[in-house]
Amino acid sequence: MEVNTTGEAAEPPGLANNTLKQHSSHFHNNQGHHHHHHHHGTFPSKSLVIIIISVFSVLVLLAIFLIILMLKRLKSAPKKNSALYNESNSINNGSGSFITQTSINFNSSPELRGGCLYGGHLGKTQPQRYKAVQIFTYKELEVATTGFSEANVIGRGGFGVVYRGVLSDGTEAAIKMLHRAGKQGERAFRVEVDLLSMLHSPYLVELLGYCADQHHRLLIFEYMPSGTLHHYLHEEHQPLDWGTRLRIALDCAMALETLHEHAIPPIIHRDFKCSNVLLDTNFRAKVSDFGLAKMGSDKINGQISTRVLGTTGYLAPEYASTGKLTTKSDVYSYGVVLLELLTGRVPVDTKRPPGEHVLVSWALPGLTNREKLVEMVDPALKGHYSKKDLIQIAAIAAMCVQPEADYRPLMTDVVQSLIPLVKNSSGFTRFQSQRPSPSPKYLRTQIKTTG
Numbered sequence: 001m002e003v004n005t006t007g008e009a010a011e012p013p014g015l016a017n018n019t020l021k022q023h024s025s026h027f028h029n030n031q032g033h034h035h036h037h038h039h040h041g042t043f044p045s046k047s048l049v050i051i052i053i054s055v056f057s058v059l060v061l062l063a064i065f066l067i068i069l070m071l072k073r074l075k076s077a078p079k080k081n082s083a084l085y086n087e088s089n090s091i092n093n094g095s096g097s098f099i100t101q102t103s104i105n106f107n108s109s110p111e112l113r114g115g116c117l118y119g120g121h122l123g124k125t126q127p128q129r130y131k132a133v134q135i136f137t138y139k140e141l142e143v144a145t146t147g148f149s150e151a152n153v154i155g156r157g158g159f160g161v162v163y164r165g166v167l168s169d170g171t172e173a174a175i176k177m178l179h180r181a182g183k184q185g186e187r188a189f190r191v192e193v194d195l196l197s198m199l200h201s202p203y204l205v206e207l208l209g210y211c212a213d214q215h216h217r218l219l220i221f222e223y224m225p226s227g228t229l230h231h232y233l234h235e236e237h238q239p240l241d242w243g244t245r246l247r248i249a250l251d252c253a254m255a256l257e258t259l260h261e262h263a264i265p266p267i268i269h270r271d272f273k274c275s276n277v278l279l280d281t282n283f284r285a286k287v288s289d290f291g292l293a294k295m296g297s298d299k300i301n302g303q304i305s306t307r308v309l310g311t312t313g314y315l316a317p318e319y320a321s322t323g324k325l326t327t328k329s330d331v332y333s334y335g336v337v338l339l340e341l342l343t344g345r346v347p348v349d350t351k352r353p354p355g356e357h358v359l360v361s362w363a364l365p366g367l368t369n370r371e372k373l374v375e376m377v378d379p380a381l382k383g384h385y386s387k388k389d390l391i392q393i394a395a396i397a398a399m400c401v402q403p404e405a406d407y408r409p410l411m412t413d414v415v416q417s418l419i420p421l422v423k424n425s426s427g428f429t430r431f432q433s434q435r436p437s438p439s440p441k442y443l444r445t446q447i448k449t450t451g
Contacts, residue, residue, distance in 0.1 A: 133197045134209035138216045141165065141175055148177065155228070157275075159188050159291050164223065172223035173208055177216075188291030189217045195267070195290050203255035205278055205288040224286065226279035233274060233340055239380035243425040244283050245341045246389070250418040251285035252277055256334055257411040259293075260327040266296040268325055272333040273314045273347075274340055296327055313347025313359065318405055328405040334414070335400025339363050342393060344378030360401050367398040389421050 144165035145152050155162035160178040167173055178189050189210075196207035211218040226232075229248060232240050240248070252272075259267040270292040277285050292309050296302065303326045308319065316332035319325050336347050339359050347359045356362045366372035373394050377385070396417055402408050 133193070133207055134220075136209050136211045136213075136218070136220060138211055138213040138218070140168065141211055141218055141220070144168070144173070145175055157289065159185060165220075167208075167220075171208070172225075174221045174223050176219045176221065178218065186217070189219070191293055192219055192290050195293055199258070199263070199267075201255070201258045203251055203258060203286055205286045221288065224278035224288075225281050226283055228275050229277035229279060229285065229337075229340075230274035232279070233344055233378075234346055239344070239378070240283065242381055242385035242389075243422075246393070246418070246422050246425050248277070248279070248283070248285040249338060249341055249393070250415065250422050252287060252334065252337060253411055253414045253418055255285075255287035256330055257415050260296075260330065261410065261412045266327050268294045268296045268327055269330050269333075270294055270325065271310050271314075272330050272337070273311050274337055277337070294325060296325070302326065311347075316405065317403055326405060327411075328408045331400050331408045331411060331414075332405075334411070335397050335408075336360060338393065338397040338400060342378065342390075342397065343376050344380055364398060364401060367394040386424075389424070392417070392421060 142148060144167050145163040148163055152163045152165065153161055154164045154174065157176075160176050163175045163177065165173050165175045179185055189212075192207065193210050196204070200206070205224065206222040207219065208222060209220040211220070256269065256272065259269060269287065269290065271289060272287065276287060276289040278288050279285055294304065294306060297304055303324045305323050306325050308315070308323050310319075310333075314333040314336050316329040319329045319332075336359065339345070340347070343359070343363060345359050345363075348357060349359075350357050352362075363376060366376050370391065373390065374387070377390065396409075396414060399407070399409050400414070
C-alpha cells in the first residue's frame with residue numbers, strides 16, 4: 001500500500017488520464033506554433049531585465065533607509081541610557097554590594113517622599129539585600145534610648161551625641177542626635193542620609209533610618225558592639241593583636257576603595273580617622289561618619305576646592321594649606337591610621353619630647369630603617385608579629401603619607417598589597433568566613449554636593 005507523503009490529495013484515475021491527453025495535445029500544438037513564439041522572444045527578455053532592475057533599485061533604497069534609521073537610533077541611544085542611568089538601581093548579588101546608578105543632590109532641603117528622605121532625585125526602588133531606610137518619630141527614638149539617658153551614651157563627636165538604643169522590633173541601634181549648629185549641621189545630616197541610603201557595602205556602616213521630626217535631626221545606624229578603633233589603640237588595656245590589626249587595615253582600605261574607585265564620580269570621605277572606624281563582635285571594621293563627605297573630580301587625580309574641614313593630624317598637607325581636595329587626601333589620612341596601628345601612638349601628642357609631637361614627622365624617617373622600625377612598633381605587641389609583614393606594612397604607610405600627593409598610591413593598590421599579608425596572618429580562617437568578597441567593580445554613584 002502506497003502512502004501520499006506530499007500532503008496533496010490524490011487525483012482520480014480518469015482525471016489523470018484526461019490531463020495527460022490534454023498535455024500531449026498542447027505539446028503538439030506548441031510545436032506547430034514554435035516559429036511564431038521564437039519570432040517574438042526578445043520582448044519578454046527586455047521586460048524581465050526592466051523588472052529586475054526595478055526590484056533591485058527598490059531593495060537598494062530600502063537598505064539605505066534602514067541604515068539611516070539605525071544610525072539615528074544609535075545616535076539617540078546615549079540619551080536614553082543616560083535617562084536610565086539616573087533612574088535605575090540594581091544589585092550585584094555576587095559581590096554583596098550594590099550597583100548604584102542614581103543621582104543624589106545634597107543641596108536641597110530634606111523632604112519625606114514615599115517613606116524615605118530625599119535630598120534630591122533618588123530612585124524609588126530599594127535594594128533587595130538591605131532593608132529600606134526607615135523613618136522614625138522623635139518619640140519612638142526617645143523610647144528606644146530611655147529618654148536619651150546619659151547611661152546610654154556611647155560616643156560624642158563634633159556633630160552630636162551617639163546613644164545606644166533598642167528599636168521597637170528589638171534591633172540594637174546606634175542613634176546619633178545631631179546638633180543643629182547652622183548650615184553645616186544640616187548639610188551633614190542630608191549627606192549621611194542620601195549617601196548611605198544609596199551606598200551599601202560590608203565595609204561601610206549601614207544606615208537603618210533617620211528622624212526629621214520638626215527641628216530634631218537623628219540618624220539610626222547598625223550597632224557596632226566593639227566600639228571604635230581609637231578606643232582599642234589608645235584607651236583599652238587589652239590591645240589588638242597583630243592579625244586583627246592587619247584585618248582592620250584591609251577592611252578600611254576596602255571601604256575607601258569603594259568610595260574612590262567604584263563610585264563615579266569618586267567620593268572623598270574627608271574625615272577618615274580611628275574614631276570613625278567601628279568594630280563588630282569579630283573586630284571586623286566598618287567606616288562611619290560621612291557628614292563631611294564630598295564628591296571628587298572624575299578626572300584622573302582631579303582636585304576640587306573646598307573649605308578645610310577635618311581633624312588635625314589626619315589632614316593631608318596640600319589640603320590643609322590650600323583647600324585643594326582629592327582622593328589622595330583620604331589616602332594620607334589612611335596612612336596616618338596605619339601608623340597608629342603600627343605604633344599605638346596618636347597623630348598629635350604634645351606631651352611627647354620635641355620632635356615626636358606629630359606622628360608622621362616622627363615616624364616617616366624610620367619607616368625605611370629596619371632597626372628604627374622595630375623600636376617604633378607598639379610596645380603592646382611585644383614582638384608578637386611577623387617582621388616580614390611589619391616591613392611591608394611600614395612601606396605601605398610610608399607611601400600613603402608622602403608629602404607629595406602624586407606619590408601616594410591608589411586605594412586599590414593598597415588593598416592588593418594587604419590581601420596577601422592578611423591571608424598569611426594567623427587569623428586568616430576567620431577573615432575568610434566572616435565577610436563577603438571585596439567591594440564591587442561597578443558601584444556607580446553620581447553625587448551633587450556643595451560646601
